[in-house]
Amino acid sequence: MNFFDLHCDTITELHKKGESLKNNSLHISLEKADCFDAYKQVFAIFIPDTLRGKTAAVYFDEVCDFYYEQLSENKDSISPYIDFENQSKYKAILAVEGAAAAAGTIEGLHHLYNRGVKLITLTWNADNEVASGCFSETDNGFTPFGKEFVKEMERLKIAVDVSHLSDKSFWHLAEFAEKPFIASHSCCRIVDNPYAKRRNLTDEQIKHIIGIGGIIGINFCVSFLGCDEKSGFDEVYRHIYHALSLGGEKTVCIGSDFDGCNVPDDLNSLNKIPELYSYLISRGIKQDTLDDIFHNNAERFFKKLLA
Numbered sequence: 001m002n003f004f005d006l007h008c009d010t011i012t013e014l015h016k017k018g019e020s021l022k023n024n025s026l027h028i029s030l031e032k033a034d035c036f037d038a039y040k041q042v043f044a045i046f047i048p049d050t051l052r053g054k055t056a057a058v059y060f061d062e063v064c065d066f067y068y069e070q071l072s073e074n075k076d077s078i079s080p081y082i083d084f085e086n087q088s089k090y091k092a093i094l095a096v097e098g099a100a101a102a103a104g105t106i107e108g109l110h111h112l113y114n115r116g117v118k119l120i121t122l123t124w125n126a127d128n129e130v131a132s133g134c135f136s137e138t139d140n141g142f143t144p145f146g147k148e149f150v151k152e153m154e155r156l157k158i159a160v161d162v163s164h165l166s167d168k169s170f171w172h173l174a175e176f177a178e179k180p181f182i183a184s185h186s187c188c189r190i191v192d193n194p195y196a197k198r199r200n201l202t203d204e205q206i207k208h209i210i211g212i213g214g215i216i217g218i219n220f221c222v223s224f225l226g227c228d229e230k231s232g233f234d235e236v237y238r239h240i241y242h243a244l245s246l247g248g249e250k251t252v253c254i255g256s257d258f259d260g261c262n263v264p265d266d267l268n269s270l271n272k273i274p275e276l277y278s279y280l281i282s283r284g285i286k287q288d289t290l291d292d293i294f295h296n297n298a299e300r301f302f303k304k305l306l307a
Ligand SMILES: [Zn+2]
Pocket: 097, 164, 185, 260
């Protein structure tokens, strides 16, 4: 099978622990990807809400250097998604989780672009220079700079990601965005807990993303799925089924959040994805639809964005 994952924090965690992408103690390693025919992974550099301005930009560069070191050490098996010449079995897309990495300037955004960033999750949980996140205490939506920032992202063909945005920021963006945007790692708001209520998408938000031609990655975090620590397969099915029932056949993807959150035991490794795929077949989701969810929808979106 082919797998395209819209979000993981593996690079940030490997950098912290000093481990390697090829073989490590985390959810994702290149050795674990051996179960796929083709594997495409968005690697996010996570910017904590404690970092702003220049310190955020310096931290980004440090982790970004580490990312390119890891790609270079494993260049026979993985290469940047946009390197179409390289026939490596695995492809990597660089992302930033938290637009604070741009240090509140358009020049900072140009720097991220020059370093190969193809997707920016605009906020983490708090406010930054661009917009309010889902746990913002004031929730002001977008700043005037934030609107300028998104317009420039669209011009540069960097994917705009709403996961972690507050509801107010989401609908603010919907008013002025000119290109489709995505939710890289969010579930459906069918679960009742404090995190799911803020981080998952309402039906109206899901329908909006479907309508504009965006994509949504279902997240494996236990609190977003609403499952226990042991098993999450049934809950993944429920979230996918719900998004499909709203018309999301060409919208739903996977955004595992591997190495960035607490996942159930039956989904705690990249090489358990084929078991999830088989389970979803057994629950009656058609193979063509699953192939779209696990790979083709994300592939189509990025090919169009980067064309
Ligand atoms: Zn996240």
